[in-house]
Amino acid sequence: MNLKSLTFKGGVNVPGHKEMTENLPIKRAVEPAVVTIPLHQHTGAPCEALVKVGDRVKVGQKIGQSDAFVSASVHSSVSGIVKSITPMAIPTGLIVDCIVIESDGKGELDEPITEPKDLEELTSDEIIQIIREAGITGMGGAGFPTHVKLSPPSGKKIDTIIINGAECEPYITADHRNMVEEPEKIVFGLKVIMKAVKVEKGIIAIEENKLDAISALIEASKDEPNITVIPLKVKYPQGDEKRLIDATLNRQVPSGGLPMDVGAIVCNISTTKAIAEAVQMGKPLYERVVTVTGNGIKEPKNLIVKIGTSFKDVIAQCGGFTEDAPGKIIMGGPMMGISQFSIDVPVIKGTGSILVLTEEEAKPVKVSPCIKCGKCLEVCPVKLQPLYLSTFSLKGRFDKAEEFHALDCVECGACSYICPAKRPLVESIRIAKKEIITKRKKAN
């Protein structure tokens, strides 16, 4: 067993801030009175509603789907009555159609999406069908439909599945707790994925600041000769899938390419757990573990939250805000998370964390001119030159930004984090990327 911890070149050490929640067992959140379930929580086509106002729905009942392959169904997380179907703001910043359901508090379960079966009895296609039916998406934030990810084009030979237990974003501990508390589910989920993609080799890669998770998974996978647990050095952005593949397999995903181009598929821990639950219990994805944390929260917690529960309800169960909060409310971590306009937004499948910063922590920093120290080059995991990209972007020279590989930026934010002049580096590169992509679309 290889216990030497692995990593990638570049990157930055960021304070973990995980102590607030890393040792808190996952608890079930209070049943919400109302849930708001967006019909578009994923990358791909939005769902059409399968219910109408006044309908009675049960827990796990499919309430939205799309005929498009690149899409993910949505399910009710409560039993109750559909009150309205209306466009509302969701935490990704979009306004999408949402189904508002008033819970009757009974929690009456719908039929499971599949009969419990042994993994041996299922074919690859059947597994992918179950995952699709369960509406599973990448739960690390990107929200790409998992059944699509697990159906690579026939030309791509996949040889390794990597389960991403890096959880390199500060504060978040949802994956960490999932690994510690339900390692068997993670291992089972990995076996399901390996069978679905017909792959012999599975890796579970975990940053070595989660020793309890590493030992739990080594123990849970001790009878699985094809599964290896690999410790990773603690460094941001270790959990970026291309960095993870580089660290664990020593393969570089080509610029503009996907992990499948180098024979790998990377899956998030929560996603893997959802896959295990779909196959083992016939349970669709209607709840997830959310870390509610930050110095702006009175009682940080790891909670199982029903999809559609408002941030407000979740925050209220965690003691509410501290005196000097909220300065900023973020879905996700402090490095790549999305700051929120309001707490009247629902938890979605990609909500791994609700992070509340204090007013002091949220204060905008004073920006000064670039001193050309070159630290942004040192930390960039893609080996970009953020200082130049940023200058080009701010001057509107998007052609030059493209020439300097702006589109390769993974937006990890390491450059902005390290910058002593507090320049908005990744922020401006993001603008350049949008402009370049828009221009390309127009050209086509």
Added chain:
Amino acid sequence: MDSKGINISKTEELVLENKLLVSSSPHMRSNESVQRIMLDVIIALVPAMIGSVYFFGINALKLILISVASSVLFEALIQKAFKREVTINDLSAVITGILIAFNLPASAPWWLPIVGSAFAIIIVKQFFGGLGSNFMNPALAARAMLLTSWPSHMSTFTGTRPDVVASATPLAIMKYGMATDGAASATVEAATSASQGAGVELPMLMDMFVGNIPGAIGETSALLLLVGAVYLIIRQVIDWRVPVFYIGTTFIMLVLLGVETEFLPYHILGGGLILGAFYMATDYASSPVTPMGRIIFGIGAGILTAIIRVKGGYPEGVSYSILLMNVATPIINKYTSPKVFGEVK
């Protein structure tokens, strides 16, 4: 009403008043700051500053104080005049002031650092956009200007011993010692005996390392400068690549140019090589940002330094070498862009 209710309603008010901050990620910044970096450089220069006062007396302290004060003052005045934000708090002008003083002989008149500071801060730094935009190291450009304008003030070195009023630096002894002897392959003994005629001799190597030799006040003590350099490398303020490749290349080039082995330590420890390599060639704005560019910068400066010292008209070549590489920096940056992760060429 319970506390949860109070807190949540407080939020709603905040949101209504648009006080909830919304911005693009990241939402967290490191403790790095420009001021902290500059402070680190000043800290690193403190041992050499103390050394300069110890070796060269109170005049060294006077020059440092005048130079720092005038640099900071000129920065504030010019920024006021240009209606720019006054940024003397970033401490960069303090460093420029110290480095200008470090390049002066102890006998320099009081107005020399003032003229140097004015040139460095106003013309080299602020005319080109201020901190981060200067294309040359301001302190070195000032040294070059002063050397051309007042050569005698700039090269009349007092010894560290009070009985010696005027003295030659080890590099000058080697250079002009060799010249009077007429032999290209002079030995230490030859240089020493040749210069003994003029009443000077090469110092002990240990004195050179400690800094107990004639020279500019801040450049003579390799030991004290290296103590600060180690601090800067540990604090990750400077990149080790520049000084290591600079000094390494200088050494190799001197060997290739036929310099006698006995002279080599004098070349490395003498003149401004240590000060230049660790504190001036590493200036952020005027040196490359790419890792490969920094190596090329060091190698280039090393080649130039050795050539100027051995083949050129001056005994010392560090400042001109760095200045020439400063000018080459944009083109070095351009051709040393790192290969992007996963890039297929």
